[in-house]
Amino acid sequence: MNPDDITKWLDVNEAFVENYFLKKAKLTLVNKWLLKNSYKPVTDLQKSRQQILQTKFKTLQTINECSEDSQKFQKRRGSRRELRHCFSLPSSANFLLSDYIQSKVKIPTGFSSQNEFMKRKLKDSNETDFFLEIVKDIAYDLQLSSILKKISVNAEILLSATKVELLKVKKGRLILDDKASDVGGYLAKCVASEKCLRFRPIEMLQLSRVDASIAEEIRENIENMLCMPIKGRDGEVIAVLQAVNKMKLERSNDVLNEGFTQRDEKLLETYAAFCSMAICNAESVGNYEKDYERNKILLEVVHELFEEERILGNLLFKITIKARSLFDCQDCCVFLLDDEQSQNVQEIKFSKIFTVNGPNDGEKFSHKHPFYELGAIAKRSLFIEEDIKIVTEDVNDELLRNIKTPVNSLFCKPILNSESRKLGAIMLLNKHFGTFQEYDEMLFGAYSIFCGLAINNCILYDEISKASAQRTVALEVLSYHTTVPVEEMKEFQAKQIEYDRDEIHRLTFDDFSLSSDQMLKATIDLFHKMEFISHFSMNEETVCRFFLAVRKNYRSIAYHNWRHAFNVCQLMFAIFNNTRLGGNLTMLEKLGLAVACICHDVDHRGTNNAFLSKSDSALAQLYGTSATLEHHHFNQAITILNSKGHNIFSQMSSSDYQTVISMMKDAILATDLGRHMSQRKLWIKDNHITKPDNNTIRSILMTACDIGAITKNWNVQYQAANLVMEEFYEQSKKEKALQIQSMHSINMKKRDELPNLQIGWIDQICLPLYQALSTLDTNFQNLVERVLANRDKWKSLID
Numbered sequence: 001m002n003p004d005d006i007t008k009w010l011d012v013n014e015a016f017v018e019n020y021f022l023k024k025a026k027l028t029l030v031n032k033w034l035l036k037n038s039y040k041p042v043t044d045l046q047k048s049r050q051q052i053l054q055t056k057f058k059t060l061q062t063i064n065e066c067s068e069d070s071q072k073f074q075k076r077r078g079s080r081r082e083l084r085h086c087f088s089l090p091s092s093a094n095f096l097l098s099d100y101i102q103s104k105v106k107i108p109t110g111f112s113s114q115n116e117f118m119k120r121k122l123k124d125s126n127e128t129d130f131f132l133e134i135v136k137d138i139a140y141d142l143q144l145s146s147i148l149k150k151i152s153v154n155a156e157i158l159l160s161a162t163k164v165e166l167l168k169v170k171k172g173r174l175i176l177d178d179k180a181s182d183v184g185g186y187l188a189k190c191v192a193s194e195k196c197l198r199f200r201p202i203e204m205l206q207l208s209r210v211d212a213s214i215a216e217e218i219r220e221n222i223e224n225m226l227c228m229p230i231k232g233r234d235g236e237v238i239a240v241l242q243a244v245n246k247m248k249l250e251r252s253n254d255v256l257n258e259g260f261t262q263r264d265e266k267l268l269e270t271y272a273a274f275c276s277m278a279i280c281n282a283e284s285v286g287n288y289e290k291d292y293e294r295n296k297i298l299l300e301v302v303h304e305l306f307e308e309e310r311i312l313g314n315l316l317f318k319i320t321i322k323a324r325s326l327f328d329c330q331d332c333c334v335f336l337l338d339d340e341q342s343q344n345v346q347e348i349k350f351s352k353i354f355t356v357n358g359p360n361d362g363e364k365f366s367h368k369h370p371f372y373e374l375g376a377i378a379k380r381s382l383f384i385e386e387d388i389k390i391v392t393e394d395v396n397d398e399l400l401r402n403i404k405t406p407v408n409s410l411f412c413k414p415i416l417n418s419e420s421r422k423l424g425a426i427m428l429l430n431k432h433f434g435t436f437q438e439y440d441e442m443l444f445g446a447y448s449i450f451c452g453l454a455i456n457n458c459i460l461y462d463e464i465s466k467a468s469a470q471r472t473v474a475l476e477v478l479s480y481h482t483t484v485p486v487e488e489m490k491e492f493q494a495k496q497i498e499y500d501r502d503e504i505h506r507l508t509f510d511d512f513s514l515s516s517d518q519m520l521k522a523t524i525d526l527f528h529k530m531e532f533i534s535h536f537s538m539n540e541e542t543v544c545r546f547f548l549a550v551r552k553n554y555r556s557i558a559y560h561n562w563r564h565a566f567n568v569c570q571l572m573f574a575i576f577n578n579t580r581l582g583g584n585l586t587m588l589e590k591l592g593l594a595v596a597c598i599c600h601d602v603d604h605r606g607t608n609n610a611f612l613s614k615s616d617s618a619l620a621q622l623y624g625t626s627a628t629l630e631h632h633h634f635n636q637a638i639t640i641l642n643s644k645g646h647n648i649f650s651q652m653s654s655s656d657y658q659t660v661i662s663m664m665k666d667a668i669l670a671t672d673l674g675r676h677m678s679q680r681k682l683w684i685k686d687n688h689i690t691k692p693d694n695n696t697i698r699s700i701l702m703t704a705c706d707i708g709a710i711t712k713n714w715n716v717q718y719q720a721a722n723l724v725m726e727e728f729y730e731q732s733k734k735e736k737a738l739q740i741q742s743m744h745s746i747n748m749k750k751r752d753e754l755p756n757l758q759i760g761w762i763d764q765i766c767l768p769l770y771q772a773l774s775t776l777d778t779n780f781q782n783l784v785e786r787v788l789a790n791r792d793k794w795k796s797l798i799d
Helices: 003-012 014-024 027-036 045-077 080-086 091-101 116-125 127-139 144-159 183-193 201-210 212-220 262-305 312-327 375-384 438-482 486-493 516-529 540-552 562-578 587-599 609-614 618-623 628-642 654-669 673-683 694-706 714-737 748-776 778-798
Strands: 161-170 197-199 225-231 237-246 329-337 350-355 388-390 410-416 422-431
Touching (some): 116 127, 127 144, 127 262, 144 161, 144 237, 144 262, 183 197, 183 237, 225 262, 312 329, 312 350, 312 422, 329 375, 350 375, 375 388, 375 410, 375 422, 410 438, 422 438, 438 628, 486 540, 516 540, 516 562, 516 587, 540 628, 562 694, 587 628, 587 654, 587 694, 618 628, 654 694, 694 748, 714 748, 714 778, 748 778
Antiparallel strands (some): 161 237, 197 225, 225 237, 329 350, 329 422, 388 410, 410 422
16 A cells, blocks of 8 residues: 555544544654644643642642641531531621622633634734734733733744743842743843843854853754843833744744844834733732732631630630631641730740640640740740741741741731730741742731731620629629618617608608608608508518618718608608699609609719719719719619519519609609700790690609708708708819819809809799799699798898
8 A cells, every 4th residue: 555545544534543643642743743833842741740740739738638627627616516606607697798798890811812823824914913913812811821821922923933931020020930041141131221132143152152151051042032121001121021033934944044133123012012001901900809809818707706706715726727728838826925014025925825736725835835936936026016927048047046846937927906905926837838928928917917806805805704793793792782681671660760740741841850760761651651552562571671772872971862862752742742733643653753752862972963974983984974873873773673672563563663663764864953954945934834744744843852952941941052062062172182173053162152052043943943833733832932932041141
């Protein structure tokens, strides 16, 4: 069979040819075919196979390591439910959060409309269309790696070069990989000069004679060369193109021509301008993708770290686990600071160290720990409050001299809270592939900030938990001392206490006529008289213990004491018995007012709301600056009611109980004069009550009873005014000690102005209130007359 017959048979049996070629063809044959058809030959198949195997091995290694971490993590947690709780996102929130943070921007993927063969064919037929095609080829691609590869291929075809390499430049420095080399340093010179360098064959020979270091390279590989810088937006060099060995147009002749021409230089310079735009756009998109990915990671980190706020050990262990997977390193250590007030490195002490393979609650930081020597680096980072980064080239660094732990790369940062208070240090050890890059530094910086906030929150949670426990204990102690035992109640009931029972029902009752026990006995009798105890099925012993506890919680101060509370309560009962307004109120409303009267100043400290606000007292912080004392009085009353054996409302229905408590609160808050004055504009116009509903009447009656001393006989009124002045004088001394500006009305240097102050008090507060009440019920006219009589007495003292 002759060759022609064989050729014809092979043309007919294409499948056989293909299978035979795939089975028998060697690399040399493949390369011959590639060269003949103007493709780049495969230079090192063995190396390519090794790279593929290495990539697969790294992937498997990462999967196995993640699997091992997961198994260890699962053993630590003890159950699948707890393990699920410790993952970065709970199953219910995972989909929602992923959907929210998923980028909606679609980045064009890198693909070429024509392959290399078609491009070469187009160049041969129409060079203008070819140039437009290679510009479009990179214009619609935003993947940097794809663009760099396309630029090399397109430039190689454009210049008919044997080889074109594109090397990136960063901050004026040429970035060389394992495959690239800068023969004679001419690429670096091109970057430095920012100009194109072109060498023809004869010039390359001259260079080889001058520079012996490149003679062998030129003799074997390089006949001619063209180096073109690519400039960015600001004119700085961002990359450089190196074209080697221009080929002759005749494909059958392998002899090289005389090198790159000035026309080639102009073509490449024009194409480099388009390359610059494509590279800059791709870098911008790449930076956006990195920023987006970093923010996405940090959002998940925040979600995961801030889930754990109760147990500090669990949080720190979670930080180490997350950091190792996030930064792809061998280990992560967290050094927890013992005392942040250290003045030098030697004084810095760590209480515990947390590692990936250590226990959840950490280990005591001592010389026996394998990472004890690394503590010196962590201390140094904390002391100077700066990052410490060590890479493979720094193995002889002074900080590593005494460290036995193998260190290829290390990154340490101090952990600070929002107030820049030192909490500890976090350290990454031995990145698996390469060293920690700029992206790692930026991510690690943000990660350490979130770690600091999470640790600080956990510490605050622990402090709040302890404070809450202390508060609970304090309340238990307070409850013990503010309540009344059964023995004390029985001792009081056994006493024979007498007083004028007729006088107690009058509006003209003498506020200073009864002793402390007489007032307590009279209060209980008034509750019997009003039928509160029988109507609401109150227990006699409970009622007695409640009033004993209320008396016990009033302080020994000049005016706002137990006597004042009883006098307010007595006047309210007198109004119920001597006016028609009492008949308009229900039994529940009357009970709420009566209990509010007896409790309205409980635990009064002898200072007013303005003082509490200016002195930044604990009460002002707890209740705010509006009706501070009144809120405290109500809460103290509720505390007594909630004490065992003291709840006089225990037999009520749920709805009645809620109603009477609500009325108590409104009534006690009504004793705040600031609140009364703001609401009086709505209630009273032209000395008439415009809205006489029960809510309004209760509030007005509460204020009328609280300031009721002004309606009593002159001797009682004068004594009460002086007691109020004495209390204010004690407050003025406290204000002076705290350097708080004293109010005019309580400055004892102006004590001789008491008559003027009382007249102003009557005219602005008291008289309008009682006159308005007298328009609803003429029985209040007697109170108005006594107020006016007392005003005349104060006026006479001025004259």
